[in-house]
Amino acid sequence: MSRLLSIETSPRGEASISRQLTRRFVAAWEAAHPGGTIKIRDLTDTSLAFVTAPWLQAYFTPPTQHSPEMKTVLQLSDELAAELLETDHLVISTPVYNYNVPAALKAWVDHVVRKGLTLGFDGKGLVTGKKATVLLASGGVYTHDSRSETVTLRANI
Numbered sequence: 001m002s003r004l005l006s007i008e009t010s011p012r013g014e015a016s017i018s019r020q021l022t023r024r025f026v027a028a029w030e031a032a033h034p035g036g037t038i039k040i041r042d043l044t045d046t047s048l049a050f051v052t053a054p055w056l057q058a059y060f061t062p063p064t065q066h067s068p069e070m071k072t073v074l075q076l077s078d079e080l081a082a083e084l085l086e087t088d089h090l091v092i093s094t095p096v097y098n099y100n101v102p103a104a105l106k107a108w109v110d111h112v113v114r115k116g117l118t119l120g121f122d123g124k125g126l127v128t129g130k131k132a133t134v135l136l137a138s139g140g141v142y143t144h145d146s147r148s149e150t151v152t153l154r155a156n157i
Ligand SMILES: Cc1cc2nc3c(=O)[nH]c(=O)nc-3n(C[C@H](O)[C@H](O)[C@H](O)COP(=O)(O)O)c2cc1C
Pocket: 010, 011, 012, 015, 016, 017, 018, 019, 094, 095, 096, 097, 098, 099, 100, 137, 138, 139, 140, 141
């Protein structure tokens, strides 16, 4: 059974273009994967702390030596990394904010990139054998041959 993890980032609710793209993507994915499971991780409903000194201390300490405080500080990061590791297909839907991704999405990246869990100690990625799709909504068009989102959806499911 296939599993999809959908990361939502736009705070604009029903008005959001990226969320509309997600709905279309999910409908196409469900049709292609009957019986598949979908996990929605909405970053606007997730309390994503930025990286702090205690978080880094926990991050660099081997799990077998984690204090109760370190376990607590890494709890959300553990949860988010586990969601990523257990999915078959990751779809990230995001606006462009100031030529970048929203801060919440960057914070999510900081939480899921974990040495020994999703990133090898040799620097090689451990999140392998999965598909990933990024659905981008922007005010501007940044490539002269930008393809429509319909083509992107077909290419990635
Ligand atoms: C704070 C802010 C910054 C933005 N910066 C950019 C930008 O740098 N480039 C761009 O093309 N569009 C920019 N936009 C436009 C959004 O990317 C566009 O409205 C997009 O549809 C937002 O995604 P959403 O509809 O899913 O919320 C910005 C919008 C906001 C509110």
